[in-house]
Amino acid sequence: MKRIEIKKILAKEPVGEKVLVKGWVRNRRASKNVAFITLNDGSVLSNLQIVADVEKIGHELLSRISTGAAIGVEGILQESQGAGQKVELVADDITIYGEADPEKYPLQPKKHSLEFLREIAHLRFRTNTFSAVNRVRHNMIFAIHQYFHDHGFYNIHSPIITASDAEGAGETFHVTSLDIGNPPKDENGKVDYKQDFFGRQTNLTVSGQLEAELAALALSKVYTFGPTFRAENSNTKRHLAEFWMIEPEVAFNDLDDNMDLAEDFLKYLIRFALDNCAEDLAFLDKRMADEEKSLPQNQRSEMGLIEKMKFVLKNEFERVTYTKAIEILKNSKPNKKKKFDYIIEEWGADLQSEHERYLVEKHFKKPVILTDYPKDIKAFYMKQNEDDTVRAMDILFPQIGEIVGGSQREEEYDKLARRMDELNIPQEEMWWFMDTRKYGSVPHSGFGLGFERMMLFVTGMSNIRDVIPFPRTPQNAEF
């Protein structure tokens, strides 16, 4: 007999049919004559209840079935006697694939802390929370490709190993095949990267943008969706050393077009989650509410997960310049009362997440797009305004802060070259990037959405380590 997934059974509820299900035991309760097994196969959040007659299936076999065991059950579906589910499976035959020693199996049918589950990330997929998060994650990946495909974009694979540092932040992981204990040296005593695998120094990419720009100046509308790597030593709930980024890049788009695209795209993803992940979101909504009960009142969010998602859909994002935002922050209560960790003194200050969240959660009370930042706190490639600002845009979300960073790009050769000189970025190494400004250059714009930041928003999880299967953070690369 062919196995059927629990998702399909619960969608159809074919009472009276004979089926074979396979999965992992969440719980087993036994009375004298019957055993009740809750089975989950990961296809959906819900479990299927198995009813096993002790005499028929055998006491010895049933006693080997405990939480975590993998089993297959053949039987007839019947209308459920108990509350909570419409159908249950009356077992004719049970096969044990793998037992799980109840003395040793770390996941018991009780609430475990997220911190503990991070230490057993190889098993945490088997919990409701992580199976829900990973199903939502899959749906978001699918929706991203769907959105761009439907809007005439082409997906470009940008390289993972590069010789450039697109953001210029110097936070790259080096890639080498040299013997780091005894590397070859040049005549100045420095490591001789000419002898390295690529004949030069290379690193893992921090962004696929520069390559996406090359493709956009031919295919018009492109996007990348790949892993990016940053060796920034920030141990926060919103930073990973390895995260996934979606980077659309569009020829002939200016900053306004870029903002329109980003807002439409984010709203599409939120709507997709609401439409396609209802059961998992309902579970995550309740999980978030439960978690927040243990927080002091002022740290709880004003809205539940689903309510917050619908709220973002309904409201237009507020578009504000950096200069205006600084005015608002300077005059804000927490700034005047020195409640911020970083007090905003003057124009030019880099915004911290506390400031971004103040603007979104307290002042505007909706997502905000900040534009036209000082050029000194942004990357070299951004389009320069007449004053000391660049055509940057950051999108700020409640609870998260920056979720998107993007800009219109500097398409004028001379201006770009001058800026690179000011920042000591070697033009000769970036000759291919400069070439696009020499031949058929056009205004163009793009942005990067941090996929895991988006995942935080649509799952209501509060730590970024819990929305990627295997987080990479400082001092942690287990699994």
Ligand code: 4AD
């Ligand atoms: O603002 P960032 O650095 O922008 C870029 O990399 C541009 N090249 C994007 C572009 O214009 N094509 O990063 C973009 C987004 C941030 O807004 C944030 O959501 C996410 O990437 N991000 C991180 N997410 C998790 N962990 C980190 N360490 C992150 N750093 C950035």
Ligand code: MG
């Ligand atoms: Mg940024």
